[in-house]
Amino acid sequence: MKNIYFPRRKSLSRRTFLRTAGASLALPYLDAMRPAFSAESEAPQPKRMVGINVDLGFMPERFFPKQSGRDYELSPYLQPLSDLRDDFTVFSGLHHPGTGGLHAADVCFLTGATHPTRPGFKNTLSLDQRIAQEVGHLTRFPSLSLRVGPGSKSLSFTADGVPLPAIERPSDVYRLLFMNGSAEQVQNQMQRLRDGRSLMDQFGDEIQSLQSRVGNADSQRLQQYFDSLRELEKRLEIQEAWSQRSKPKVDAPMPQDNTSPGGLIPKTQMLFDMARLALETDSTRAITVLINEDFNPTVDLPGVNAPHHALTHQSSQQESADELARIETAQMNCLAKLLRELRDVKENGVSLLDQTMVLQGSNIGNAARHDGLNLPVLLAGGGFKHGSHLSFDKKNNEPLANVFVSMLQNMGIEDESFSSSAGTMRGLET
The missing domain is CATH 1.10.287 (Helix Hairpins)
Incomplete structure (x- = not known):
């Protein structure tokens, strides 16, 4: 059972003034002036966002449903989320124009910046940092950037295209948040x-x-x-x-870091756990997670015998496809666990999932041929009307950034465009 925290503060009087010799200054109405359990003028529930990029993608034939609309049959990779069906929307026919299907485009997943392999490439503002510009001052950490796997890559970029360092070890995240x-x-x-x-x-x-x-x-x-x-x-x-x-106190102990090169799944799960705790304690409202397997380990799972990256290029062979499916199904199980735990946390009577948009996708549509079209994308939570497969033209894709604009507006940020977008995503409603 999760701890329930009750407010212990005394509310300020609405007639509070700042006073100095010979002068006084009336204050505007503040949250601290609201009685702890008063129903009058309750503050709006905070909105939050998690953006996850799986850099090797998912086998399209196992990720995408065959039918569109609300009555679609769950694909093999969506089966782990069957009890969450009404809590997410799956998309097909999306892309980031000009980014291509190369591994270097992983850093563009939340920016949509074009031509990442060209000399002198400079990234642009990432979705999480646009959110942090507006609400980052409300929490201890304006944003939190995480990474599964070694290296120095990040999904978070400032307006000047500067990457924000991503934390790899769950124990370091725990120390940052709670110690x-x-x-x-x-x-x-x-x-x-x-x-x-x-x-x-x-x-x-x-x-x-x-x-x-x-x-x-x-x-x-x-x-x-x-x-x-x-x-x-x-x-x-x-x-x-x-x-x-x-810093807030939590019952969860400090995680023991998994140092195995093939520890993709436990590393992912532990960082997802840290992300959930960060949201639950309102330590931040914008989190990114880059799942970086480009360094090509053999994943520690039964029945997996070949390196992960190599399997994506051999997926036309049945044995390799079966091994790859074990990895990608385990990754979807990690996402399902995160979503269930967010659903089970209540915040003023509302589930944390309803207040948190969780976007998972990839910069690669088909890793076997480095295809940048038809990116596998799923959006859960956040109060949207979910339960559908929104299917668009598989050759003339819609911009993924349209989803970003819908997410920004759901956060209360009234931007009309972002990166390659021309507006909000059709069919995605609140």
């Missing part, structure tokens, strides 16, 4: 934050002075840079405030 430092460590962290903000102020003045001595193009570049510095200053201020507050 408080000593008083001295907290004080040192606060001082580092203050020093960082002081440096930003110092360089900001120099940049402003420099802007008056350069041409228009350079001035615009400097302004973008200066805007980034100001955004960093805001984040530093927020981090300093959070550093003085204790």
Whole structure:
């Protein structure tokens, strides 16, 4: 049974003022002014997002249903989610224009940036970071970037195309989310934050002075840079405030990291568990998980004898297809477990799954031939009207970014476009 946390704070008076000698300042209505159990003016439930990219994809013939609409028959890979049928929508006929079906496109999954293999490629803002721009200040961590597998790749990118480091070890995620430092460590962290903000102020003045001595193009570049510095200053201020507050306590023990090169499934499951705990404690509202198997291990599963990546290129052979199916079914079981556990957590009487959009897909439509069309994509939760297979033209695909716009608007962010999108996704309604 999961712990139930009850509010213990006293509410502020609606007539609270900030007072100083000879003056006073009335405050706007704050959450802290709401009585702990009052039904009056309840705050809206927070919306959240998880974006998962499985970089080797799924065998199309086992992932996609054969029928469209609500009365489709579950495909083999959707069978593990049979009890969640009304909680997810499966899509076919989606792509990211211009990204291709190469493994290098995994970093474009949540950005839609084009031509990732060209020299000088620069990524663009990722979906989770657009969400973090709007709601990241409401939680201790504006976003959380995770990765299954070694390397340095991430799904999260700033507006300048800079990747945010992804955490690989579940134990490191646990420490970040739930372990408080000593008083001295907290004080040192606060001082580092203050020093960082002081440096930003110092360089900001120099940049402003420099802007008056350069041409228009350079001035615009400097302004973008200066805007980034100001955004960093805001984040530093927020981090300093959070550093003085204790982290949430959870019953779950620190996970024991699986260090086996073939530990795809336990590693995925443990990171999914950490993601769930982060959402459950409202530590963040935007999470990404890159499942990176491009380094080609042999997955630790009964009946799997060949390296994972190699199996995707041999899936036309029955024996290889059967081995690959064991891996991909296990991956779908990991997703099903995450969705069930989110469904079982209640937040003010509403399931956490209803408040959390979970997007799982891949940058590859068919790994056997590096096809970037017809990406396997599934969206669960978030309060959408689910239960359908939304099928689009398999040759002239719809932009996957249309789903992103629907997700942004579901978060309360009224963007009309994102990356290659031309609007929201047809048939996906709330």
